[in-house]
Amino acid sequence: MKVVQETTIAILGAGAWGAALANLAAANGHRVRLWSRQGTETLQAVVQDAQIVLSAISMKGVRTVASQVQSCPLSPETIFVTATKGLEPQTTATPTQIWQAAFPNHPVVVLSGPNLSAEIQKSLPAATVVASNIYTAAQKVQLVFSSPRFRVYTNPDPxxxxxxxxxxxxxxxxxxxxxxxxxxxxxxxxxxxxxxxxxxxxxxxxxxxxxxxxxxxxxxxxxxxxxxxxxxxxxxxxxxxxxxxxxxxxxxxxxxxxxxxxxxxxxxxxxxxxxxxxxxxxxxxxxxxxxxxxxxxxxxxxxxxxxxxx
Ligand SMILES: NC(=O)C1=CN([C@@H]2O[C@H](COP(=O)(O)OP(=O)(O)OC[C@H]3O[C@@H](n4cnc5c(N)ncnc54)[C@H](O)[C@@H]3O)[C@@H](O)[C@H]2O)C=CC1
Ligand SMILES: O=C(CO)COP(=O)(O)O
Missing domain, CATH: 1.10.1040.10 (N-(1-d-carboxylethyl)-l-norvaline Dehydrogenase; domain 2)
Structure with a gap:
């Protein structure tokens, strides 16, 4: 398997899925920072210098959190990853559309697949898909999360x-x-x-x-x-x-x-x-x-x- 450089990943949302994704990334040797609205760390401190900002926030919180991240200083290279599965009631927008509108100059990658978090937390094998209009961004996320127990495919249809x-x-x-x-x-x-x-x-x-x-x-x-x-x-x-x-x-x-x-x-x-x-x-x-x-x-x-x- 290709080796990927150690990456700093900010995971927003420390629920079932955010915690499972944090463990997958940490098990691959990456620096993981987990943010939740109940936690003590500020959003700014968590996203600062992160190469990847991954959102595993429930749909109802996506727009609020995206607009809070807008006021945080970010590296111009930061890749956003969204793992939320929902649609916004008022606009019918998908999470990717919300993140992309908030950060038009950053790549946005969708991560989605048959990923029941309780099984992933038990280290059972699973596969997922990462998709983006910017292939290199999807490839980077693929490398970050791929492991012998988590097989990540790229896809060009986010x-x-x-x-x-x-x-x-x-x-x-x-x-x-x-x-x-x-x-x-x-x-x-x-x-x-x-x-x-x-x-x-x-x-x-x-x-x-x-x-x-x-x-x-x-x-x-x-x-x-x-x-x-x-x-x-x-x-x-x-x-x-x-x-x-x-x-x-x-x-x-x-x-x-x-x-x-x-x-x-x-x-x-x-x-x-x-x-x-x-x-x-x-x-x-x-x-x-x-x-x-x-x-x-x-x-x-x-x-x-x-x-x-x-
Ligand atoms: N649990 C699973 O197996 C999987 C879940 N997903 C998706 O990931 C998303 C999150 O799911 P879970 O982690 O399971 O849910 P959860 O209910 O365990 O966690 C939701 C997280 O979102 C945060 N949140 C909710 N509203 C917020 C707001 N207004 N502002 C800031 N934070 C807010 C909560 O504090 C919590 O950290 C959902 O869209 C779900 O469909 C996707 C794949 C697998
Ligand atoms: O999306 C999921 C698994 O892929 C999780 O499903 P539930 O949100 O129904 O628990």
């Missing part, structure tokens, strides 16, 4: 990579419902496959490439989160199918389930742009308490019959 990780969260909620209702393996296979079709449809509309959704950050992450109780989004769906309220589930969930907000943003976009997203619509209606899990299933199954590729 929007597709980012949307794969973001859109699959809604499908993970649906998959949790499917398992909570004990609908079986056939139902799950149908749901995940049609879910991927829906992800490609909205992803293409937003400008992402189809093939990216068939890679690690799309299909890969869909398989991981739709099949694992470690996924918080899956847990939301599973527990709703078991009769719990969304408020109660979110109050007891360890960490962030971005799919809940992403689903609202997607529904708004689908309605405005007339994009057909039947699974997302039923997840939305379930989260709004407009339908029960069983009614959501019936609505999906009783739609007009049609050819597969439409």
């Amino acid at each position: 929007l597709g990579v980012e949307l794969g990780g973001t859109l699959k969260n809604v499908m993970a909620i649906a998959a949790g419902v499917c398992d909570g209702l004990q609908l079986g393996t056939n139902a799950k296979a149908a749901l995940v496959t049609r879910g991927l079709t829906e992800m490609v449809r909205i992803g293409n509309f937003l400008g992402a490439k189809t093939e990216t959704f068939y890679g690690l950050s799309g299909l890969g992450d869909l398989l991981a989160t739709c099949n694992s109780p470690l996924s918080r989004n899956y847990q939301v769906g599973y527990q709703m199918a078991c009769g719990k309220t969304l408020t109660n589930i979110l109050a007891n969930l360890p960490g962030t389930a971005e799919g809940v907000n992403t689903c609202q943003v997607l529904m708004q976009l689908a309605q405005q742009q007339n994009i057909y997203m039947p699974i997302t619509e039923q997840v939305y209606r379930l989260l709004q308490s407009e339908v029960t899990p069983q009614q959501a299933l019936d609505e999906l199954m009783l739609r007009n019959i049609k050819p597969e590729y439409h």
Whole structure:
């Protein structure tokens, strides 16, 4: 494996994912500084002289933190990496779009893949994707994080990579419902496959490439989160199918389930742009308490019959 120079990395967000990424980088011998809004270190001290600033902040905090970083002195060479999987409600912007607008002269790299942090913290093997319009920046991040237990691929479609990780969260909620209702393996296979079709449809509309959704950050992450109780989004769906309220589930969930907000943003976009997203619509209606899990299933199954590729 190629050797990379020791790099100073500032990781913003010390939640489950920020902590796991910090450990991966530290295990590769890099200087890692972790910032969280609850910590004692200032943002300025953490990002100062950092060659990489990586954000693993929940979607709701991205814009605020990006604007706070704008007032910190940075090296002109600093590469931003975003590992957040969400969409901003007011603007539908992705995290990359927010970071790139805040730092137009710096490269921004997306890091996304089937990466359940609890498994990564146990040193289980995993793979991920880093994508950027600036290939050398993606390559640098690839070298920094690659290890015998974390295989990092580059990809030239940052929007597709980012949307794969973001859109699959809604499908993970649906998959949790499917398992909570004990609908079986056939139902799950149908749901995940049609879910991927829906992800490609909205992803293409937003400008992402189809093939990216068939890679690690799309299909890969869909398989991981739709099949694992470690996924918080899956847990939301599973527990709703078991009769719990969304408020109660979110109050007891360890960490962030971005799919809940992403689903609202997607529904708004689908309605405005007339994009057909039947699974997302039923997840939305379930989260709004407009339908029960069983009614959501019936609505999906009783739609007009049609050819597969439409
Ligand atoms: N946990 C996982 O397995 C993975 C998570 N992700 C994504 O990474 C992001 C973070 O996820 P987790 O670390 O799991 O969530 P978490 O809930 O454990 O941590 C979220 C972090 O964001 C910070 N934060 C939230 N709002 C903020 C605000 N307004 N200002 C400043 N900081 C704020 C919190 O203090 C915390 O440090 C999410 O978008 C998630 O989808 C991506 C891949 C894997
Ligand atoms: O994105 C993830 C794994 O790739 C984490 O999924 P959850 O946010 O649903 O826990």
